[in-house]
Amino acid sequence: MTDRFELIVVGAGPCGIAVGAAARRAGLSCALFDKGCITSSIVDYPYYMTFFSTAVMLEVGDVPFTIPDQKPTRREALAYYRRVVEHWDIDVRQYEKVVGIEGAEGDFMVRTAKSDGTTHEYGAGAVVVATGGFQAPNFLGVPGEDLPKVRHYYREPYPYFDQDVLVVGAGNSAVESALEMFRNGARVTLVHFLDTIDRGVKPWVVPDITNRLERGEIPVYWKHRVAEIRPKSVLLRSEEDGATTEIANDFVVAMTGWRSDHSQLASLGVSIDEETGIPSHDPGTMRTDVPGLYIAGVIAAGHNANKIFIENGREHGGLIVADRLGRGTPAD
Ligand SMILES: Cc1cc2nc3c(=O)[nH]c(=O)nc-3n(C[C@H](O)[C@H](O)[C@H](O)COP(=O)(O)OP(=O)(O)OC[C@H]3O[C@@H](n4cnc5c(N)ncnc54)[C@H](O)[C@@H]3O)c2cc1C
DSSP: OOEEEEEEEEOOSHHHHHHHHHHHHHTOOEEEEOSSSTTHHHHTSOTTOBOSSOGGGGOOTTOOOOOSSSSOBHHHHHHHHHHHHHHTTOOEETTEEEEEEEEETTEEEEEEEETTSOEEEEEEEEEEEOOOSOSEEOOOOOTTTTSTTEESSOOOSGGGTTOEEEEEOOSHHHHHHHHHHHHTTOEEEEEOSSSSOOTTSOTTTHHHHHHHHHTTSSOEETTEEEEEEOSSEEEEEETTTOOEEEEEOSEEEEOOOEEOOOHHHHHTTOOBOTTTOOBOEETTTTEESSTTEEEOGGGGGTTOTTSSOHHHHTTHHHHHHHHHHHTTOOOO
């Protein structure tokens, strides 16, 4: 017999968990499926990162996030979201990837695959896709990017001691990883296609990175792009005159952002705006143009993952559950 739920949520990040908490409060039967563990995106963040949001802005399901400081660390956030799942007794099926969704409102069939190779089917009245924006890196698209020394995810500085490291980009991830590696004995160089760090860089980090760049402690190539990655060097090309410069290099840390995977939504018939990458939806209910199919969290931001994050994506759960209840969805 197929397990049946009123709501199935694909993805157990903070915003998927917020849907689960809202459904539990409303008494809707709901299951979350994640291809990894809960909050697996945060698990993959730099180990020693601190959120730019205050703890209270990251709260979901009305569970207080109490910490001694204003802004939580990655470890505090991981402990917190686990607590939310326990508090609301949310049914999360970890390490069970959603590989297919078929059917229509009131009668969806969600197909999953577990790591042991078995496949399963579940019924759902409605489906929420909350698969985030961390699915694949924005590749540089240059020769040599497939070399093992190229990293699109940064965890910690220790592998880079006494190494020539090129950090690509000038957003928060680039700036913070560059500073951390610099302070832990790496020879860091920054390259960015514009002539300044991103406007969104955390204000308290700006003086630190600005001073390091101005003093040449972290050499920077503004208005340059990576043209080619070689085993022991990198070729940079000037955006202004096309001139190339070859610099010694042991590692490339490409902090060029990540993107959502919309293929599941597109295959179900959801219209995706070509330019913005935003799946068609009503922001008041998060319902897509396919009846019974909703989106929650950063996937709603399209290509600009900086527009929706936990602070505002956490609201989606309440909107979705209110819409389900408004449509006469029976509570358990
Ligand atoms: C370094 C860094 C710092 C940040 N700091 C902040 C901050 O201070 N404040 C803030 O508000 N935001 C911050 N963000 C952004 C925030 O983390 C994201 O917006 C947030 O994770 C989005 O939550 P989500 O639930 O939408 O998606 P995610 O957290 O990405 O969760 C999506 C989940 O879906 C799962 N999944 C994907 N495909 C499938 C599938 N087919 N089947 C099953 N499961 C699947 C994934 O495994 C994942 O667990 C930061 C991001 C980064 C990278």
